[in-house]
Amino acid sequence: MLFNSLHFLVFFPLVVGLYFALPPRWRNPLLLIASYYFYMSWRAIYALLLLATTVLDYYSGYRMSQLPTKAARRPWLGLSLASNLGTLFVFKYFNFFRDSVLQLAEALHLPHTAGPALGLLLPVGVSFYTFQSVGYIIDVYQGRLEAERSFGRFALFVAFFPQLVAGPIERGGHMLPQFRREHTFDYQRIVSGLRLMAWGLFKKVVVADRLALLVNPVFNSPRQHPEGPLLVLATLAFTFQIYGDFSGYTDMARGAARVLGFEFNLNFRQPYLSASVPEFWRRWHISLSSWFRDYVYIPLGGSRVGPARAYANLLAVFLISGLWHGANWTFLAWGGLHGLCLVLSTWARPAREQLAQLTGLAAHPRLRRAGGVLLTFGLVAYAWIFFRANSFGDAMFISQHLLSGWGNLGGRGTATLLLEFSQHYRPELAVAALGVGLMLWLEYFGRVRSLQTWVSTQTAAVRWAGYAGLTILILYLGVFNSTSFIYFQF
Incomplete structure (x- = not known):
């Protein structure tokens, strides 16, 4: 399920409504069920992998909490690390290392046999929730954190849907106490969270996804676009695309958590x-x-x-x-x-x-x-x-041609190419320039340290005019084809 999808637009208000309607003791179970549903909406079978990680690390942490020395706790740390890192290796790195070893053997003319490649689909967010759980285990091993006694709270810590698939990677010492507290309905906090979600959505669908329409044709076929000015333009576009995409996701994750009463750590700071x-x-x-x-x-x-x-x-x-x-x-x-x-x-x-x-x-x-x-x-x-x-070859080709064509920028060939490219992508260029400009002005060059603080100090008329303007920009200029976030692949 994507934050920028109709599915989430229905899912999130329903979860929030039920969360505050239920008695406090049922709220964490609701969030846990919602988090697994959120994850299973992508591929249900891999929820078993998430559950296995949770069970093993909960039990490892619990057993370590009963042992007085690091030496006694070390086997449980080793078991957890071997399981988590082994899972990452099998799903994410096995084929890469297999192919690399085969290529090295061929280059050195060594005898080799090619074992079968694993036809496994990479589970969404596996690197994020694995690192979050590993951090918890190491903290317990080092004695920096008390092991969580409640399996339900620990399961929610690992699977909490706002940051499950692309972070931020939270620490047990920061999040677990929040799952123990009762969160009341707070209008100002909810408005603050919704503002953050809206701003993140703007950065994703208006800035990042529009820039992707310029970036993808060049980076997917760089040898068809060997001119330096075009490669530099695409590189700069991707520089702001990945910021808009990833910081936009983080803003939406932090905003969704804030609506429910939870605070994530800041993940980007200009x-x-x-x-x-x-x-x-x-x-x-x-x-x-x-x-x-x-x-x-x-x-x-x-x-x-x-x-x-x-x-x-x-x-x-x-x-x-x-x-x-x-x-x-x-x-x-x-x-x-x-x-x-x-x-x-x-x-x-x-x-x-x-x-x-x-x-x-x-x-x-x-x-x-x-x-x-x-x-x-x-x-x-x-x-x-x-x-x-x-590919590495594409990256080297782009690097080698960044400076080509600049001397002939006024010539017919390069100038014509840039003109044709700009005419073909005129709407994307205009919208991307508008989106990047607004993003930079508000987040980088504005006179206020915090966009949220600045908005909250304005009059109601100014605030609602801003909300309406942002909504219009998202609806009319956003790309709504359920484009996945870049960091989902990690």
Whole structure:
């Protein structure tokens, strides 16, 4: 079930109405049933996989809570990790590693036999709910969190429908106490949640899905569009498409949870205003980057070890992060690029400070930051090529042709191509420009820190005019063909 579908438009108000109509003791069971229905509406059989993960991790956490030492708890941690990561490997990575080993054997002229590929469909959201459950298990093992005694509450923590399929990846210490509290009907909170959902829907159907109409023809057939200006246009369009798509989903998830009385952690904080790649990852997909920091980077030694080891840890974490996003060399390359940028940024920090002092930029922090924002945006946009490309070969082709054709921009060939492209996609270009402009103005360049705070301080007439305007934009300019969210594939 998609947030931008008619199915959800019927499902969500029904769940909210029943939730507040029922006595408090029946509300969590209702949410659990609704969450499994939400998941089963995609493919019912994979709800058994979700249930198996829940049962195993609940029991592992419960048993660990009865054991006094980490050594005694370690077998249960190992069982949980082996089960969760093994499930991910079978469903998501087996065929990728199989094909990679075969290709390596052929390249080295080694004898090999090709075992059968697994014809398994990747369960929606498996990477998200698996990481959420693994985080809970590690917290219990480390003693940072008491094991949840109620199976129903733990099952709801794993399967809660607003963030089940694409996050944010929540922590047990943040969400489990919320499932223990009684949530009353609060008009202001519900209005705030609905506003957030509407804004997320706008970013999805007006911004992201319109931009997709420009991005897909170029990235799906890059060799038919080898001109640099067109490739740059498509790359920039995807840069804002993925932000509108993923942050739009997160806004809708946070808004839906808020209507019901729950609060998720912030997952995006103006990432394209970052002045460095490390800062970008403190602002983009915050729940995932903090998960890797706490459960992978720090256990590897983090920055407490020597510089060479710390750099290796950074690179390893981002290669794993790339692989988490998808079983393809393009995602490994994307993660590797970001890891390399972080390593270089950390290594070159003293030299950058010295250069800023020598050039006088240290006395102009705004100018220095503006340069950092432009450089970081360019690096991030370039890396998105590998994220979006259908193959590593396509990504390299696009990279190699980004600078081609610019010298002949005034010539007949390139100019004619751009004119034909813009005429063919004129509605999409106009709507996308309007949507991106409105999104940037409100979220990035507006004079208010919080869009929600700003809206709540306006008069009723201004608020309702804004609601009406946003509704008209969504209805008349949105793409309503139940386009899936990009991160559903992970």
